[in-house]
Amino acid sequence: MTALLEVKGLKVQVEENEILHGLDLTVNEGEVHAIMGPNGSGKSTLSHVIAGKPGYEVTAGEILFKGENLLEMEPNERAAKGVFLAFQYPVEIPGVATMTFLRTALNAQRKARGEGEYSTPDFLKKVREVSARLSIPQDMLKRGVNVGFSGGEKKRNEVLQMALFEPSLCILDEMDSGLDIDALRIAADGVNSLRSKGRAMVVITHYQRLLNYIIPDFVHVMSKGRVVKSGGKDLALELEKSGYAQFEDKAA
């Protein structure tokens, strides 16, 4: 069986500094992987490179998504294929209404896949259904994209998009940053409701705390641009006790 996501020997530079030094990661359908590691270990770089953010240079290795070379695709093509990055800091876009944004994005993805675009009534129906399921208040949808949203609201908007676009791979980049415990629980509940057999998730986090709410199947520890240890969910608890120091020594 082809893995959903296969990262092989990935080396990445930013302005001639190598951030990832040969990273391997395999994610199959339906699996939830957590990637943990100290600041500067390259976790966010990995998420950006998978999503196609400009400014990163891949010097070696490859990323396959459903067997296809992801690195040759534009960010929008990756989205249409089913890759979704939930941003650590979702941007505010003044002047772009949330509903306009959601409809334009959803229809762009559908068009790229050769599917029919949603009509306005069908689209409204779908958004209402999805936002009701996630208990997202309608007035959030009436504002500009993320404009004036709290940290928690921004993350819920990411979860809403995840539910609407139905990607097969979700990468959650430091979803817990900037959230208090209540906001974290609400966002995590949303993510959990989207777990399914056909959908894999990669949860990137600095703290074990998030993994109390989103329980992973696999945990990987990153340090200095490599995965230095992989294991089951217990590995996260172990880290919580002993910290990252042991791995940093190992990587060095």
Added chain:
Amino acid sequence: MNIALATSNTAQDELFTSAKGRLPGVGPVATMRRAAFDDFARRGLPHRRIEEWKYTDLRALLREVAPLAPAPDQAALARAGAAVKALGINGTQKFVLVDGTFVPQLSDVSGLEKGVSLRVLRDVLENKDNAVRADLLQTSVASDAMISLNTALATDGVMIDVADGVSLTKPLHIVHVATSSDTSAVTRSLVKIGKGTNVTLVESFAAAEGAKTYQSHDSIVVWIGDNAEVQHVRLMEDALDAANITTAIFTLGAKTRLNTFCLTHGARVSRYQGFVTFKGEGSELTTNGVNLLGGQRHGDTTLLVDHAVPGCTSRETFRAALDARAHSVFQGRIIVRPDAQQTDGKMMTRALLLSDEAEVDNKPELEIFADDVSCGHGATTGALDEDLLFYLRARGLPEKEAQALLITAFVGEAIESIVNDDLREFAVATAERWLATRG
């Protein structure tokens, strides 16, 4: 005097001499035209050493004023009629000027709303009883070579009066259409809006099919009485190789609100200079504008807001989106006279550069002579935000679509101020059309 200047004076004299048959008015009117033309001839086209025209050097951009267009024949009127239809703005009372001539058969002259009266500048000037009406061509508020040129050569225009207390259901709509190539249309319109009125005034500039490299020289003088509510929308969509030089002069009474919006989308070279004077206390001005320019087009919006009395508010919001080698100019000057205490005047201008070769000049100026005022200005210039673009692309939007969404949002802030739904939609559609031509 050097030889080049002497030659150009001869050429300019020819411009006036050849125009004479087209210029209505005798006696004091003719005398005023001669004096105005002499003033223009003495100054010549404004150039970069004239402070107000520093960024719009008409000697380089325009080179010369094209001769007046002939009065339109039947074929020209048919083409003009098609152009008016093609504007796609319905539900307005239209007053159509073709190549600088008012055309009743293309205008809504019979169905004028109650309280609206229309006269035609040419008729008024040609009527011997009105020979002393040289004041119609006078503008005391502003003076420069282009205004003098306009006074000298204005062939026609509309004079619209709206009686006190009238609320119009349909916008008044002055439409300028060019059918002739390599010629000038020179027009002056005068609009008097009474006290306690509610009026929307629209101005459109468009080309008939086939009209090329022509010049529109327009001026409009608008008086607004006390307690009025006026919307003004100007949509400039002249041919992309044409020139448009327009002066607008607004005088506001007390407790009056004027909301103006100016869209500059057409013309190879354009200058819109607006002069707004507060003559009565407690009035509010909102003036917004958008320049959407590509190719090698040059668009200049210059506004002067004169707070001559206390307690008035002015807000200027201006946006420019520029592609290719386009050049946008925004000059905003706010004058607060010594008596004009409690003035609240602010302007904000932002430009979006979509190519490395696009250029923008922003010149905000505050001249404050009163001490109890709140005034401010801001200006930003930049490219599209890379983080916003990536966010949209990561959600599936192709690059051009992501850019279009952000550009629409950027100019939307200024367009949103248009109160009339149809006109706002028209402005949005124009912006979208411009975006579509970016490919």
